[in-house]
Amino acid sequence: MNPIVYAIPVFFALIGLELFVAYRRRVRAYDFADAVCSIGLGAMSQVSGIFSKLVVLAIYVAVHEHLRLFSLPADSVAVWLSGLLLYDFLYYWHHRLGHEVGVLWAAHVVHHQSEEFNLSTALRQTSSGFLLGWLFYLPMAVLGFPPLVFVAVGLIDLLYQYWIHTEQIGRLGWFDRVFASPSNHRVHHGVNDRYLDKNYGGILILWDRLFGTFIDEDADEPVIYGTRAPLRRYDPVWSNLEVYAALARDAWNTRRWRDKLALWWKPPGWRPADVAAADPRPAFDPHTRPRYAPAVARGVQLHVAVQFALLMLIGADCLARAEQLPLAWGLGYVAWAMLSLVALCAWLEGRRRAPALDLLRLGAALTMLLLGGGWFGAAWGLPVLAAIALLLVISIAAAVVLALRRPRPAGATPA
Ligand SMILES: [Zn+2]
Numbered sequence: 396m397n398p399i400v401y402a403i404p405v406f407f408a409l410i411g412l413e414l415f416v417a418y419r420r421r422v423r424a425y426d427f428a429d430a431v432c433s434i435g436l437g438a439m440s441q442v443s444g445i446f447s448k449l450v451v452l453a454i455y456v457a458v459h460e461h462l463r464l465f466s467l468p469a470d471s472v473a474v475w476l477s478g479l480l481l482y483d484f485l486y487y488w489h490h491r492l493g494h495e496v497g498v499l500w501a502a503h504v505v506h507h508q509s510e511e512f513n514l515s516t517a518l519r520q521t522s523s524g525f526l527l528g529w530l531f532y533l534p535m536a537v538l539g540f541p542p543l544v545f546v547a548v549g550l551i552d553l554l555y556q557y558w559i560h561t562e563q564i565g566r567l568g569w570f571d572r573v574f575a576s577p578s579n580h581r582v583h584h585g586v587n588d589r590y591l592d593k594n595y596g597g598i599l600i601l602w603d604r605l606f607g608t609f610i611d612e613d614a615d616e617p618v619i620y621g622t623r624a625p626l627r628r629y630d631p632v633w634s635n636l637e638v639y640a641a642l643a644r645d646a647w648n649t650r651r652w653r654d655k656l657a658l659w660w661k662p663p664g665w666r667p668a669d670v671a672a673a674d675p676r677p678a679f680d681p682h683t684r685p686r687y688a689p690a691v692a693r694g695v696q697l698h699v700a701v702q703f704a705l706l707m708l709i710g711a712d713c714l715a716r717a718e719q720l721p722l723a724w725g726l727g728y729v730a731w732a733m734l735s736l737v738a739l740c741a742w743l744e745g746r747r748r749a750p751a752l753d754l755l756r757l758g759a760a761l762t763m764l765l766l767g768g769g770w771f772g773a774a775w776g777l778p779v780l781a782a783i784a785l786l787l788v789i790s791i792a793a794a795v796v797l798a799l800r801r802p803r804p805a806g807a808t809p810a
């Protein structure tokens with residue numbers, strides 16, 4: 396069973412606590428659409444990770460099996476502690492190069508696209524990190540850390556970072572100079588000149604102090620969150636692809652072969668001189684950047700909120716069961732969950748195609764139920780399936796009503 400499934404209630408309980416604290420302090424902590432998008436990207440990363448993680452683990456196990464120098468025991472406290480320390484050190488370099496190398500930034504950018512900073516931002520994770528991320532942790536396999544230790548300390552390192560994504564916890568004194576903390580991680584998410592590309596540490600911020608990338612939060616300079624090439628979309632697929640697409644476009648357009656290859660490992664934002672001249676990008680100023688916040692009608696917000704809550708339950712079920720399902724059912728379930736998220740984010744973007752996407756995924760699920768397919772291979776009884784069918788019918792009716800009530804000023808809404 397995926398251990399993240401057990402963490403999901405804790406994630407949501409802490410988001411509730413953060414909202415409550417912010418409400419008591421009369422400060423704004425969340426934007427509805429941004430939070431839906433961030434949490435959705437986290438769910439997408441986990442659900443797509445069902446299959447991609449197996450590949451990463453298979454590589455680790457193979458290297459551990461054939462190339463390890465030592466055989467470290469999995470029942471030794473020293474092995475676990477040194478494993479966590481080594482993982483955190485390797486994470487520092489993985490994370491740092493994620494900001495300094497174009498193709499690695501293409502994966503990591505997802506975590507930084509939000510212009511808000513709250514616990515939902517922590518959940519905003521890439522779905523393509525598995526492509527190159529595994530490389531960074533192979534030293535652990537070569538040194539002989541058992542796969543179980545590798546997986547567990549990786550999870551500890553990731554889960555630790557959840558609580559440091561909040562504005563509701565201020566400075567923590569000495570703690571901010573030893574461990575990753577809300578204060579020094581706010582800095583990490585900043586696009587202000589003085590904050591850019593600092594404070595990479597996962598658990599220990601000592602690595603940053605050791606390698607010269609640490610900077611303290613300055614009370615006189617509030618952090619401005621996001622990226623220097625703002626995403627300005629909610630679509631989860633495009634969130635994951637935007638930087639790969641920009642790199643591929645520049646690689647296609649530039650003339651010299653050296654540049655076609657170099658831009659993948661040059662720092663983010665680097666562009667060959669010929670494409671930069673032909674297609675210049677405006678200079679970035681964090682203080683004048685307009686926040687991305689398309690207007691969302693009340694009814695649409697309510698529909699998305701209800702459907703998103705249901706989708707979170709469905710996502711947890713998908714995470715819990717997909718590995719045990721026959722491959723076709725597992726892949727089908729993952730694809731349906733992702734289509735659902737794309738449809739909900741299309742509503743939030745005000746896309747004309749949103750109702751069609753929504754009706755497509757709801758209709759597909761209802762057809763599957765009515766044709767006797769059950770709910771993606773679950774062994775649930777008739778009462779549960781009937782309740783799901785009823786929910787689907789109500790959801791379809793809601794989507795149709797919203798589609799009919801949408802204002803359609805000519806040419807004002809994108810396709
Ligand atoms: Zn980062």
Ligand SMILES: [Zn+2]
Nearest residue numbers: 506517560580
């Ligand atoms: Zn972060």
